[in-house]
Amino acid sequence: MQVFSGNSTRAEEPDMNTQMLHRIHALELGPMANFVYLIEDLRTHRTAVVDPAWDVPEILALARERDLIISDVLLTHSHHDHINGIEELLRSCDAQVHLLKPEAQFWGHYLDIPTLHHGGDRIALGDTEIKILHTPGHTPGSACYQLGDDLITGDTLFVYGCGRCDLRGGDPEQMFWTLKDMREKLAEETLIRPGHNYSVAEISTLREQIAGNPFLHFDDLQRFTQYRMHYHDKHRDEPYGPIAKGQEMPA
Numbered sequence: 027m028q029v030f031s032g033n034s035t036r037a038e039e040p041d042m043n044t045q046m047l048h049r050i051h052a053l054e055l056g057p058m059a060n061f062v063y064l065i066e067d068l069r070t071h072r073t074a075v076v077d078p079a080w081d082v083p084e085i086l087a088l089a090r091e092r093d094l095i096i097s098d099v100l101l102t103h104s105h106h107d108h109i110n111g112i113e114e115l116l117r118s119c120d121a122q123v124h125l126l127k128p129e130a131q132f133w134g135h136y137l138d139i140p141t142l143h144h145g146g147d148r149i150a151l152g153d154t155e156i157k158i159l160h161t162p163g164h165t166p167g168s169a170c171y172q173l174g175d176d177l178i179t180g181d182t183l184f185v186y187g188c189g190r191c192d193l194r195g196g197d198p199e200q201m202f203w204t205l206k207d208m209r210e211k212l213a214e215e216t217l218i219r220p221g222h223n224y225s226v227a228e229i230s231t232l233r234e235q236i237a238g239n240p241f242l243h244f245d246d247l248q249r250f251t252q253y254r255m256h257y258h259d260k261h262r263d264e265p266y267g268p269i270a271k272g273q274e275m276p277a
């Protein structure tokens with residue numbers, strides 16, 4: 027198990043009153059190197075667990091150690107390796123579960139009164155505002171969670187990689203448009219916090235990813251699809267490192 031804490035976001039006012047609003051703690055858990063994130067609102071200690079899986083006692087131990095009050099659970103998507111601790115966690119704390127409506131429909135497993143969201147919705151966690159982005163491609167209702175400069179990306183975007191599109195509900199065309207949107211609309215300082223530790227770095231800026239992530243280099247849907255569905259897995263091994271633009275695969 028590995029633990030690290032990320033940068034906190036500052037309030038947007040560019041004055042002397044800038045204030046740290048949240049802190050992100052990460053646990054690397056399970057045989058697939060999943061990252062489980064705990065988002066702590068610094069004033070209230072209210073905490074959201076993102077993708078509770080594999081080792082709930084570790085999640086609870088970290089919460090206890092840091093005096094965190096788990097009030098919310100955020101799901102990036104419904105694959106087993108991201109949700110297999112949810113019921114055990116909910117037996118220990120009365121948390122509100124959030125996911126996108128299209129993911130709940132895809133999953134077909136409605137928990138006790140989850141809060142179903144649409145892309146663009148915002149969740150208040152104490153003073154911390156979390157924006158939900160709908161980022162289909164890996165699954166129909168995959169979500170990324172944006173907190174200031176931090177972006178928790180699940181299996182949509184990895185450091186120097188992206189999620190598979192060949193599993194049930196996956197769609198390389200949707201992934202192409204999702205990644206194009208992220209590339210064009212998010213600030214380059216955005217800090218990518220992925221759902222798995224598959225790469226040479228645990229976190230990375232969007233700027234670094236635009237330069238070195240092959241999945242962010244394609245302007246052509248057919249070439250992207252060819253690369254994602256047929257080329258990538260045969261030609262790259264973990265840990266993923268940067269690839270220069272134009273070097274993804276032969277023309």
Ligand SMILES: [Fe+2]
Pocket residue numbers: 103105164181189
């Ligand atoms: Fe997944």
